[in-house]
Amino acid sequence: MLERPRSVAELQELVARSEKVRVLGTGHSFNRIADSSGTLVTVADLPKVLEIGTSGATVSAGLRYGEIVPALQARGLALHNLGSLPHISVAGACATGTHGSGDTNRPLADAVYAIKFIDASGELVTLTRDDPDFNGAVVALGALGVVVSLTLNVERSYQISQVVYDGLPVQRLQSDFDKVMGSAYSVSAFTDWVDPGVMVWRKQKTPQFAPEWLGAKVADGPRHPIKGMPADYATEQGGVPGPWNERLPHFRLEFTPSNGDELQSEYFVPRRRAGEAVEVLRALGKQFTEIIQVSEVRTIAADDLWLSPSQGRDTVALHFTWVQDEAAVRPVLEKLEEALAPLDARPHWGKVFAADAATLAQRYPKVRDFIALANRYDPEGKFRNEYLDKYLPQ
Template sequence: MVSGAGTELHTEEYNWAGNLRYSAAGVREPATVPELQDLVAGASRLRALGSRHSFNRVADTDGVLVSLEHLAPAIEVDAANMTVTVSGGTRYGTLAAELQRQGYALHNLASLPHISVAGAVATATHGSGDRNGNLATAVAGLELVTADGGILTTRRGDADFDGMVVNLGALGVVSSLTLDIEPAFTVAQTVFEDLDWDRVLENFDGVTSAAYSVSLFTDWSGDRIGQAWLKSRTEAAAAAERASFYGGLPATEARHPIAGVPGTTCTQQFGVPGPWSDRLAHFRMEFTPSKGDELQSEYLIPREHAVDAIQAMRRLSPLVTPLLLVSEIRTMAADSLWLSPNYGTDCIGLHLTWRQDQPAVEAVLPVIEAELAPFGARPHWGKLFDGGASRLAPLYPRFADFKALSGRLDPEGKFRNSFLDTKVFGS
């Protein structure tokens, strides 16, 4: 580590999965918003870095990388408006624990609490639940350091707000976010094993609406589904009391979605009620989430095509299963955020946790994308995918509006990078 310009510079940074090394000479860590403003104003190319959990080069730059991890942490609840305002480097795990302590909750969490709020929101990260929008849908306001170092604040209802939330880091550095909150609630989580694929597909709506959040884990092979994780708000029907679930029986030991990884690294199961903050994520904050030695891809598909898209993936099993650690099927509610893969439609998410063999994974992604294209599959912005801007643009009715917004806020392309050039701005 070396010092520089009132900020700290850390060198040789890799992403969480270790599959890419950022192109920047190092990572700057401003301690205050004015320091951040100076850094942004003085740089010709710059990107914000969250907690480095993306699997592709979305966060990368050959200019200056900025982490807000050392910004003075702030978590301020506004009980009258039922919102919380957090500083740009805050992680969900820290926020969730503090909200629970004060008697409040977020509507949902991703599979892991380790990620930064700003980074997760920028890529439309999501959990599961038929009625749950992705995590970006909780954003009620943003504070953004724009290309000239100025501060732009925007709230839900403002012009262009819906374009600024899922921003891929392309519009500036988000220095704080205001999120909707609700009173704290209790969740019971139960894992069922060895479900019957045919019964699940015949009753797909019944399966995904059986709890507040439902996840199915499969490797796509055979006629059984490995696991179903049901997270029920305990004021609603108690999944914990089901004797079976579409042919699956309750697990008798704590489970991890990936075979061979101890279930003790996962959140409490067996239907034991507990705080939302300790149940909505799959993985506990104090352990490495998922496996670590892995890659990920995910495709978000309009709900009306759920069963057909799942059947297409099952047909690809001979190609896909040998490369997989596990796959997860989740659901999300529609939203109005321009670059959200859930824009305008309820969705299912077909997620793939791959073995860490990037050339082999990159060889099958075009095949998967060709199979899922008829269903209007939109890739997760933070995971590995093949398609470029020409394939993505027709999937997003507000794509051109986002590019125009970026042109207005960042006329010199300070926040552009190779990922954005290929996936958003290319032809």
């Protein structure tokens, strides 16, 4: 049953009387993380809160980034980064470790400096960065409670220009990784790991750019991340400066994301192992041919959040968009994870992966601390589901 509470008090009462509760975000996960044998809750109908100050913005959990960033921009303020889609909810994105790109940019959840959630007893809990539990409570996979609001750090607004390059030799991505990924404020490299040419999207604060770069050439028109797809809903390219919120995502808010016609996986390796990771993927490329739509390479700065994929280390994110055929994708995932295992690759919590609980506990060193934290806020396992029991067993 899906419940749509319209007030925080109604949500508290619902949580208190329910035996099992899970919360739905905007549906951009690709595994069973949000499933429940009991009550499913959406916070989308809670009163919308958007309180903007000079150093922070408090937002209700159901708001999407696309709803809050125009208001920040109108006040001359900004977030440090955004994901590729502005359609995702703030709370859902932070809870699963969603990120953008950029050598100096931490994941989206790093902007959070206060979080308010409803625990298993129905009580409201507020944690700030001064609280010892805070680093375990932001990327929390819904295991601690139902998030009601988040307070985000903001900064002065800035301009971004987006330039797309075609045909970067894939060997340059391997040999000159730091030069490629450090060439702009936010950089994404798109490939299928077979084509010898890589498409690079550079989102930069300085609008100057060269027509040729590292063997690549500026695109002769707008591009979609997947070659051959229409670029109508991609954010503006061609080096035209614009507000941060209109350039950092790959897609415009008017675009309706696909729903159910793809699968996604993502793996996170230490930045210092980037060249080795590219070599591994190039060697596996032909095995992806029948199932891959596109792969994206991004970078993330280290953070301190316990279940964050970039916790404790500067990170390279290796993202894969697959066709919607799990029977065909699963065997390839197993080979991919086996090949990336020596690089200490962490799978994304909200996407398709093959790793078991023991592997996750090894790759994410704060897992045991997190499970203990969840048990304190939810001693009876009200917020647990099959996914949490399988991958984060008590």
